[in-house]
Amino acid sequence: MPSSSIGPASAPHSDIILSARALTKTFRGFTAVSGVDLDIKRGHIHALIGPNGAGKTTCFNLLTKFLAPTSGSITYDGVDITRSEPAEIARLGLVRSFQISAVFPRLTALANVRIALQRKRRGDSFDFWRSARCLGALNDEAMALLEVVGLAEFAQSNAGELPYGRKRALELATTLALDPQMLLLDEPMAGVGKEDIEKIVGLISRVSKDRTILMVEHNLSVVSSLSNQITVLARGRILAEGDYETVSKDPRVIEAYLGASGAH
Ligand SMILES: Nc1ncnc2c1ncn2[C@@H]1O[C@H](COP(=O)(O)OP(=O)(O)OP(=O)(O)O)[C@@H](O)[C@H]1O
Numbered sequence: 001m002p003s004s005s006i007g008p009a010s011a012p013h014s015d016i017i018l019s020a021r022a023l024t025k026t027f028r029g030f031t032a033v034s035g036v037d038l039d040i041k042r043g044h045i046h047a048l049i050g051p052n053g054a055g056k057t058t059c060f061n062l063l064t065k066f067l068a069p070t071s072g073s074i075t076y077d078g079v080d081i082t083r084s085e086p087a088e089i090a091r092l093g094l095v096r097s098f099q100i101s102a103v104f105p106r107l108t109a110l111a112n113v114r115i116a117l118q119r120k121r122r123g124d125s126f127d128f129w130r131s132a133r134c135l136g137a138l139n140d141e142a143m144a145l146l147e148v149v150g151l152a153e154f155a156q157s158n159a160g161e162l163p164y165g166r167k168r169a170l171e172l173a174t175t176l177a178l179d180p181q182m183l184l185l186d187e188p189m190a191g192v193g194k195e196d197i198e199k200i201v202g203l204i205s206r207v208s209k210d211r212t213i214l215m216v217e218h219n220l221s222v223v224s225s226l227s228n229q230i231t232v233l234a235r236g237r238i239l240a241e242g243d244y245e246t247v248s249k250d251p252r253v254i255e256a257y258l259g260a261s262g263a264h
Pocket residue numbers: 027030031032050051052053054055056057058059
């Protein structure tokens with residue numbers, strides 16, 4: 001059956017929304033991700049952690065289809081996406097945030113979200129030729145999304161002039177415009193100042209309502225406050241899984257982290 005005819009609505013409604021089996025990626029003889037089995041539960045915030053070089057980014061890129069696996073399979077909401085393109089999985093509702101570096105700096109925050117809404121409506125092509133009147137009709141929806149991410153008062157500010165934390169919030173709003181069922185966040189706290197961390201944690205917690213989130217994150221206090229489930233990777237393999245309480249006490253996890261920090 002062609003995968004394009006199977007939308008999330010018609011797929012079996014299992015507890016597991018995203019799963020990987022024996023996921024493996026080899027770069028010129030070096031195995032960065034090795035035989036990873038991963039199950040992400042619907043509605044969970046699931047974090048992928050591990051010391052430097054553990055394979056988190058590679059794994060994340062495999063799941064978001066930015067990299068093709070050497071072997072193994074990935075299923076999203078009952079659909080085999082092992083060989084899908086990022087745009088195809090986005091249409092299924094699996095969207096990577098902070099990937100849209102196309103936050104247009106000279107356009108207002110409102111215009112950026114409006115354009116993202118328009119992309120959703122018209123597939124992937126940004127249609128430059130739509131009239132200002134049509135764009136105007138999307139304003140209410142765009143404003144509502146800016147409110148969700150706490151940017152309503154910055155609607156008319158140029159995106160390029162927003163401070164870093166707010167730019168990230170805007171990126172999240174443009175991602176939410178695609179109405180994702182599952183969000184994949186690549187180091188959402190990277191580059192975020194201490195004073196903004198709590199705000200972004202609150203934001204992720206807010207947007208996680210009725211959604212599933214998988215994030216790669218280095219900040220363990222953020223991971224502990226947000227995640228229901230954690231997968232710890234080390235040397236390309238799964239070392240431990242469970243809630244923060246469980247994995248943070250696991251001697252193998254402690255050793256992997258201490259070993260990694262000792263190596264710096
Ligand atoms: N394109 C590539 N070509 C060759 N080796 C790669 C490539 N991408 C990643 N690697 C190697 O794979 C291993 C895992 O890298 P990866 O970036 O996935 O780890 P990570 O857990 O995300 O690390 P960090 O926390 O430092 O970002 C590393 O040894 C890295 O050097």
